[in-house]
Amino acid sequence: MASAAPTEALLRRLHAVRAHSEALIAALEPEDLCLQGMADASPPKWHLGHTTWFFDTFLLTPHLPGHEPVDSRWGFLFNSYYDAIGARHPRPQRGLLSRPPLAEVLAWRRRVDAGLEALLERLSAGPAEPAAPLLALLELGLQHEQQHQELLLMDLLDGFSRNPLEPAVEPAGRGAEATYEGMVATSPSPATTSASSPTPPASPWLHWPGGLVEIGHAEGHTGPEGPSGAFHFDNESPRHRQWLEPFALAPRLVSNGEYAAFIAAGGYRRPELWMSEGWQLCQQRGWQAPRYWRGSGAPEGWSWEFTLAGRRPLHPAAPVRHLSWFEADAYARWAEARLPSEAEWEVTAATPPQAGGSGELDALQGVLWQWTSSPYRPYPGFRPAAGAVGEYNGKFMSSQMVLRGSSFLTPPGHGRLTYRNFFPPASRWLAGGLRLARDGR
Known part of the structure; x- marks a missing residue:
């Protein structure tokens, strides 16, 4: 659990974790972003959207005044298994989600990142709402995104392994x-x-x-x-x-x-x-x-x-x-x-x-x-x-x-x-x- 007051170090860590997720897809082709080799895997674009949905749904919407929640249809697409939140798109069909395009998902990530920064600034200013529970939720979101960074690579490896050309996810000698x-x-x-x-x-x-x-x-x-x-x-x-x-x-x-x-x-x-x-x-x-x-x-x-x-x-x-x-x-x-x-x-x-x-x-x-x-x-x-x-x-x-x-x-x-x-x-x-x-x- 996180309990310390918001700090510059936490803000830097937030930026680093969020940036790393996007760095993992930097060498991919557009066609790779919806690749889903099996029902248990998820496409790279879905991982980017889902981790953003987590912050939007559990942290910003209930706790940042003035935050505009994501379109509920996107919530349907990027919810994973949270039944208490509502219905969701079937997991085996995530590879069919050619829309929203990556550019819109990345723009959403920018809006959510800005919202998280605003929330941290608000907590630093000493709001009436206790900081510790929200910082714990932020930490959970960061750890959750790190889990998905690992899953993204495992899912890509599965998908690429099914291609007779046996393409590489990463350049040799890197990654x-x-x-x-x-x-x-x-x-x-x-x-x-x-x-x-x-x-x-x-x-x-x-x-x-x-x-x-x-x-x-x-x-x-x-x-x-x-x-x-x-x-x-x-x-x-x-x-x-x-x-x-x-x-x-x-x-x-x-x-x-x-x-x-x-x-x-x-x-x-x-x-x-x-x-x-x-x-x-x-x-x-x-x-x-x-x-x-x-x-x-x-x-x-x-x-x-x-x-x-x-x-x-x-x-x-x-x-x-x-x-x-x-x-x-x-x-x-x-x-x-x-x-x-x-x-x-x-x-x-x-x-x-x-x-x-x-x-x-x-x-x-x-x-x-x-x-x-x-x-x-x-x-x-x-x-x-x-x-x-x-x-x-x-x-x-x-x-x-x-x-x-x-x-x-x-x-x-x-x-x-x-x-x-x-x-x-x-x-x-x-x-x-x-x-x-x-x-x-």
């Missing part, structure tokens, strides 16, 4: 994909896993003795990231206790080479490794490899990967990405391990590595979102926010699985140890990978 390749280049190479021996050679697993732990965000709690009075989504709290049996986490993410061994061992042809629903989807959709792998289909033929920079060589040592939860779970079972719970992930991430380690430990955050074994459910004592914004997280606490960490697509400063991302278990287009866990000391 998020260049950041990811830099991470991979500086990470240690994993130990080799063969098809006949699914368990990697001994490595310094991160051991936890078990016991009663606390997870989740709490105002005033101090952890490795400092005091936790900064922003958090409502689903990250309240901080609460959980009992954990002894466990260990792998020091790094599963690599492409290790996952290729799973494929070579018949991982996509062995129903005993899969949850029933996942196996049905695997057969129905013809899954043979991660979402964006390219090649002949034989294990040794998977030599390319479609990325934001177009088709790139598949690096065996790079973390495997764009897996569904079902694939991650099947791999873990094949590797004689399991996925960590979100509590196991958080307490490990919050504990600094012991001195004198082997140097093979990677950061638990920043490379890929990591699937956990935890269903997305409310923490004990969870209460959604009042009003329509209470629909932000709580209404999705069904049929989803939790991912932890963050990814190379996550905007700087947006990730934290308590962040709970969530997707349906069949989702493959998100920037998700996996880290293994196992029981015992």
